[in-house]
Amino acid sequence: MKSTFPKGCILALSLLASQVMAAVPADEAARLGTTLTPLGAQKEANANGSIPAWTGGLPKDAGKVAASGFLANPFAGEKPLFVITASNAEQYRDKLTDGQMALFKRYPNTYRMPVYPTHRSATVPAGIMDAARKSAVQVQETNNGDGLSNFEKSGYYAFPIPRNGVEVLWNHITRYVGGNYKRSYIQVTPQENGAYTPVRFEEEQVYPEQIADFPPERKGSILYMVKQRxxxxxxxxxxxxxxxxxxxxxxxxxxxxxxxxxxxxxxRAPQIAYDGPGTASDGLRTADNLDMFNGAPDRYEWTLVGKKELYIPYNSYELESPTLKYDDIVQAGHINPDHTRYELHRVWEVVATLKPGSRHVYSKRHMYLDEDTWQLAEVDHYDGRGQLWRVAEGHALFNYAQQTSYLAVETLYDLMSGRYLALGMRNEEPSTTQYGQVAKYYDFTPAALRTDGLR
Known part of the structure; x- marks a missing residue:
């Protein structure tokens, strides 16, 4: 007999039918906010103090916020401790990724990494901390880690005390990004000589719990909705x-x-997933490269290697400065290192290996996630021959006014073609990301999409 339940109801019932078990015991979850940070990072400093203890992140009044939303750099007076170049990279090899080493080799005369003092600037609002605690004892993997059960009861950071690689990835996917937001930004795909044409996007991302008329039968099955033009x-x-x-x-x-x-x-656009081509990317990124990684994890086996200390892009306030033009950032081979900032941070290391019988242009992805934010910081992508192909870097900063972290720009370097993609630049936009957007469900339906395209 054919089911009369709507599709969303079938999904909800299938999730409820799963055995519900705590992700971690209650006494282990109690470490969140005590021996661990509220999001599951190590609170303490590293052995020599080069990574300081987490003391709560930057307060909301850490710097001046312009009417346009652009943030003053709270670390503007700092100078680099040292600069890593092709000539001294081997000295720091244990704290660099294979992808970073490959960039030094590919661009020995121009690529460099200015390393600054480490600041553990990130935090989240108290309500999001509470959600992470709920996730720790309620959220469970389904379908061998391809989905979640009970996630609607918390809404953020599915596994703040992860036990395997796919749980670490889910924390990136379900991290707090400030709630409903709207932004415009630029994507570029420079030629080998640095020439580029900016592509401008307008984007809105909204969440079911922040949409008053969101259909009740779909709650629990949708993480978020995004519209891009x-x-x-x-x-x-x-x-x-x-x-x-x-x-x-x-x-x-x-x-x-x-x-x-x-x-x-x-x-319908089923190609907007996995290794489908990224919008207006000139073939330089896949659909699941956006946000360093997005979408379903089902085509890979996820291996948790552990934690390590790495130099990663961090507190990248200058890269979002409205005093810069896109021409100041975009150059041949890679973005201008004069405006980048790297710090030493602990990261989770996860290796994604393509499952036998699954298809994707990337046979392996070597991922590094910041322990304080669960934001992907570095990703090395390997082709079907096992050769390192593309290197992604997420230049993160902390919006102290909104108490959320995001990327000033994400880059994806193609080592073979000598080209790259830079996405998310807002320097010449009239405003940066706008939070607290009021959304209606209808505006995120196919019926409303044609109107958006015609504006």
Missing amino acids: VTAPARLAGTAVLAHETVNQTVEPRLAWVYNAGQRRVR
Whole structure:
């Protein structure tokens, strides 16, 4: 007999049918906010103090905030402790990724990493800390880690005390990004000589619990909804994409639609997932490269290597400064290192290996996630021959006014072609990310997508 339940209800019932077990025992979860930070990082400093103890992150009044939302750099007066270059990289090899070493080799005369004092600046609002505690004792893997059960009871940081690689990844996917937001940004794909055409996006991302008219039957099955529109250059303007990110994409695949300005039609877009081409990326990124990694984890085996200390992009306030032009940042080979900042931080190390019988252009992804934010900081991508192909870096900063972390720019370097992609720049935009957006469910439906494309 054919089921009369809506699709969302079937998913909810299947999740409830799973055996519900605590992710960690209550006494272990009690370490959050005591011996561990509220999000599960080590509180203490490292052995020589080069990574300080976490003391609560930056307060909301850590610096001046412009009316446009751009943040003053609370560390503007600091100078680099030292600079890593191709000539001295081997000296720091134990704290560099294979991808970073490859960039020194690929661009020996221009690529460098200025290393500054480490500041553990990140935190989240108290309510998000409470959500992480709930997740620790309530959220469980389903489908061998491809989905989550009970996540709707907390909403953030599915596994703050992770036990395996896929749980570490889920913390990146379910991290707090400030709630509903709206932003415009630039993506560039420079030629080998540095010439580029900026592609401008407008993007909104919203969450079910922050949408008053969100359908009750879909709650628990949707993580978030995102809408993206290209506004420049003219040849690409009008293209719009809508995606509903699901909790378990092996049970209910990501729902995606695209509005093609030339055809003036809205169509389902299953290609906006996995290794489908990234929008307007000139073939330099896959759909799941956005945000360093997004989407379903089901095509890979996730191995947790452990923790290590690495030099990673951090407190990248200068890279978002409105005093910079895009021409100041974009150059041949890689972004301008004059405006980058690296610090020594502890990271979680996870290796994703393509499962036998699964398809993806990346056979392996070597990932490094910041312990304080669960944001991916570095990802090395290997091709089907096992050769290092692309190197991703997330230049993170902490929005002290909103108590959330995000990326000033994310870069993806193609070692073979000598080209790269830089995404998320807002320096010449009238404002930076805007939080607290009021959203209606209808505005994130396929019916509304055509209107967005025509604006």
